[in-house]
Amino acid sequence: MASLAQAIRMGLHFAEENLELKDIFGQDAGAPMGGVFTATQGLKTAWNTPLDERGIIGMATGIALTGERCVAEIQFCDYIFNTIDLLKIAGNTNWVSNGNYPMPLVVMTPVGAGIRGSVYHSHSFDAWATRLPGWKVVMPSNSLDAYGLLLSAIADPNPVLYLVPKALMRLRSEELIPGEPEDQKALKNAIDAPIGERSKWRPRWPKLEDYRVPIGEAKTTRSGRDVTVVSYGRNILMCNKVADDIGGGAVEVIDLRSLYPYDWQAIRASVRRTRRVLFVNEDTEVTNFGEHLAYRVTQELFYEIDAPPRVLAGKNLPGIGLHANLEENSVPQSHDIERTVREILAEVP
Amino acid sequence: MAVLTNVTTKINRKAKTKPLALPKAQLLKLHDYMVKSRVLEDRLIKIYKTGEAYFWIGAPGEEAFGVALGLLVNKGHGPQHDYLHLHYRGTPTLVAMGMPMIDSIRLIMNRVTDPCTGGRNFSNHYCFPKWNVVPVSSPIEVQYGTALGTAHVQRRHKSSGITIVTGGDAGTAEGDFASCLIWASRPGKELPILITVQNNKWGISTGYDSQHGETYIADRGKAFNMRTRVIDGNDPIETYLALGSEMAYIRKTGKPVLLEANVSRLYGHSSATGANLIPDRDCVLAFEKLLLENDVLRPAEAKKIWTDYTEEARQAQETARLDAVPQADSVWDNVYAGSENADWRKF
Ligand SMILES: Cc1ncc(C[n+]2csc(CCOP(=O)(O)OP(=O)(O)O)c2C)c(N)n1
Numbered sequence: 001m002a003s004l005a006q007a008i009r010m011g012l013h014f015a016e017e018n019l020e021l022k023d024i025f026g027q028d029a030g031a032p033m034g035g036v037f038t039a040t041q042g043l044k045t046a047w048n049t050p051l052d053e054r055g056i057i058g059m060a061t062g063i064a065l066t067g068e069r070c071v072a073e074i075q076f077c078d079y080i081f082n083t084i085d086l087l088k089i090a091g092n093t094n095w096v097s098n099g100n101y102p103m104p105l106v107v108m109t110p111v112g113a114g115i116r117g118s119v120y121h122s123h124s125f126d127a128w129a130t131r132l133p134g135w136k137v138v139m140p141s142n143s144l145d146a147y148g149l150l151l152s153a154i155a156d157p158n159p160v161l162y163l164v165p166k167a168l169m170r171l172r173s174e175e176l177i178p179g180e181p182e183d184q185k186a187l188k189n190a191i192d193a194p195i196g197e198r199s200k201w202r203p204r205w206p207k208l209e210d211y212r213v214p215i216g217e218a219k220t221t222r223s224g225r226d227v228t229v230v231s232y233g234r235n236i237l238m239c240n241k242v243a244d245d246i247g248g249g250a251v252e253v254i255d256l257r258s259l260y261p262y263d264w265q266a267i268r269a270s271v272r273r274t275r276r277v278l279f280v281n282e283d284t285e286v287t288n289f290g291e292h293l294a295y296r297v298t299q300e301l302f303y304e305i306d307a308p309p310r311v312l313a314g315k316n317l318p319g320i321g322l323h324a325n326l327e328e329n330s331v332p333q334s335h336d337i338e339r340t341v342r343e344i345l346a347e348v349p
Numbered sequence: 350m351a352v353l354t355n356v357t358t359k360i361n362r363k364a365k366t367k368p369l370a371l372p373k374a375q376l377l378k379l380h381d382y383m384v385k386s387r388v389l390e391d392r393l394i395k396i397y398k399t400g401e402a403y404f405w406i407g408a409p410g411e412e413a414f415g416v417a418l419g420l421l422v423n424k425g426h427g428p429q430h431d432y433l434h435l436h437y438r439g440t441p442t443l444v445a446m447g448m449p450m451i452d453s454i455r456l457i458m459n460r461v462t463d464p465c466t467g468g469r470n471f472s473n474h475y476c477f478p479k480w481n482v483v484p485v486s487s488p489i490e491v492q493y494g495t496a497l498g499t500a501h502v503q504r505r506h507k508s509s510g511i512t513i514v515t516g517g518d519a520g521t522a523e524g525d526f527a528s529c530l531i532w533a534s535r536p537g538k539e540l541p542i543l544i545t546v547q548n549n550k551w552g553i554s555t556g557y558d559s560q561h562g563e564t565y566i567a568d569r570g571k572a573f574n575m576r577t578r579v580i581d582g583n584d585p586i587e588t589y590l591a592l593g594s595e596m597a598y599i600r601k602t603g604k605p606v607l608l609e610a611n612v613s614r615l616y617g618h619s620s621a622t623g624a625n626l627i628p629d630r631d632c633v634l635a636f637e638k639l640l641l642e643n644d645v646l647r648p649a650e651a652k653k654i655w656t657d658y659t660e661e662a663r664q665a666q667e668t669a670r671l672d673a674v675p676q677a678d679s680v681w682d683n684v685y686a687g688s689e690n691a692d693w694r695k696f
Contacts, residue, residue, distance in 0.1 A: 098682070
């Protein structure tokens with residue numbers, strides 16, 4: 001029943017103890033705050049950096065060049081953009097050195113809308129991220145996956161972008177992380193820092209177990225017959241709701257979990273069965289990652305589908321406005337997904 | 350093409366003033382590697398000019414600085430040794446560290462035998478993990494950011510190994526240079542970095558004086574309570590002694606130093622600007638003259654050094670010419686570690 005933030009914290013703790021994770025750093029990532037979403041609270045290797053995103057990525061790259069493992073945090077993905085060329089370097093280092101320098105680093109950053117974060121706390125980064133060859137890119141939609149993907153990311157010998165849907169940070173999973181106490185309050189008392197003075201506080205970590213979600217493996221969250229909806233992150237919750245609301249076993253939902261490498265076999269098998277597909281995400285719609293997937297469906301499954309593959313994504317706007325009317329009309333909402341799914345279902349070949 | 354040969358004319362033995370501040374063996378070693386580096390760069394330029402390479406960039410004019418640095422490096426693999434985050438003028442340092450000429454030639458000729466990049470990157474974009482020489486990347490100044498990470502790990506290991514970062518003067522305008530100063534000097538968490546700037550007074554075609562309000566670039570370190578120094582990087586003796594004492598300070602204290610070395614840019618920026626000799630102070634010729642005048646070196650010995658290295662470079666090119674080139678289908682190799690598949694068509 002851990003929240004996503006608690007799951008990340010527990011994953012980082014497990015990695016400190018078992019995966020030779022030596023450094024967790026970012027703006028306000030160390031004591032006393034432990035991250036603006038508390039995802040790095042109480043961790044023994046977490047430390048505060050200068051307010052310098054390029055320095056953070058440079059530091060992480062340099063640590064990876066020594067072969068040691070680190071997790072660097074960019075406080076909000078809205079502020080990662082001035083590091084793009086450094087991310088490119090981390091992504092091309094093993095390739096350009098012809099295998100001389102593998103780069104085992106993780107960059108973790110909260111993404112997306114849904115918290116009324118206005119223009120600079122609502123950006124998405126998934127489409128950008130998939131344009132960084134050499135990186136792996138993952139995004140969990142629940143606490144258990146957050147834990148399992150994080151351990152896989154830290155253990156991976158390649159750079160991994162770990163995108164966290166910030167709107168889900170407080171969301172509690174139904175599934176327990178292996179080793180997590182069943183009582184939510186007990187977990188809170190053990191690992192959440194007290195409000196206010198906390199200089200003497202130390203977490204009491206549960207005895208956590210290893211649990212990996214392999215990078216590149218999707219998960220079917222709803223089984224359905226008539227249409228496949230492929231998504232990730234917080235949109236998964238909406239897609240699941242739409243599947244439940246439409247009912248009748250019509251809608252299949254695939255949580256991609258890894259954007260790159262992605263689970264083409266899962267998408268392909270599902271679409272060949274349902275013959276209709278929708279890709280949903282909230283990054284801006286022009287040159288969107290969903291477009292790549294839709295393109296691939298068109299190329300490889302054209303004669304096996306009954307409706308054009310569709311992409312439902314964020315509108316191609318320079319930002320997300322603060323007022324709820326503005327935000328909700330900028331990124332996909334449940335009703336948008338439902339409407340689009342119904343349109344696809346209504347298509348007659 | 351202006352080709353350098355040894356110039357042993359106009360030796361004025363009376364010029365001998367005070368004793369040279371390094372033992373004879375050390376002086377000869379500096380000279381030897383400086384000549385070797387110059388001859389190698391000269392060969393790289395020839396390779397470019399005869400159409401056997403797409404691009405040349407390198408370090409003629411920076412031999413005094415680069416060789417002195419290379420001789421002082423604690424060479425090896427892992428945090429107990431020095432890390433080098435070089436830019437594209439690293440030949441003299443690597444020659445002094447023991448790089449065979451042919452490695453550099455295979456790199457510029459993009460052979461599959463190029464040990465640094467396997468034919469993927471430009472000349473002088475070195476990478477030697479066995480010596481902690483991390484890959485040189487073309488974007489200016491990014492190495493000042495990545496240097497922080499290797500220095501951080503060395504600090505954690507309480508190693509006497511240090512991190513060395515090099516770059517040009519124009520590049521110091523980039524934010525990554527400021528990042529390096531800021532992160533290296535955090536109170537109580539200082540990093541063991543030798544931050545160097547090779548000031549050749551140019552950024553391609555833009556003159557130093559038109560862009561720099563600061564008296565010395567090194568002065569910027571003072572704002573961070575960092576030890577700073579400006580040296581004549583054309584003088585290998587001064588450079589060797591200065592680098593030696595600054596590196597010893599960093600090894601001992603774990604604290605950073607910002608060192609600015611004035612150097613020459615003898616063949617312009619790169620092949621993009623012609624790679625032709627633009628006369629300026631020439632540290633190799635000047636040092637050779639000094640050694641001849643002081644009877645440290647005899648003219649015949651000097652001549653032999655130039656001749657032998659010229660022949661070595663020529664032969665290395667001939668060998669590299671016959672080496673295999675990268676195969677087209679190798680583009681996907683090493684995108685991911687261990688060449689795990691990264692091609693979406695095969696997911
Ligand atoms: C970020 C970036 N901007 C521009 C360039 C193109 N460029 C290559 S070298 C150079 C000048 C660098 O001058 P300086 O830092 O003084 O080093 P020098 O080449 O003189 O040794 C420029 C502008 C680049 N490689 N990277």
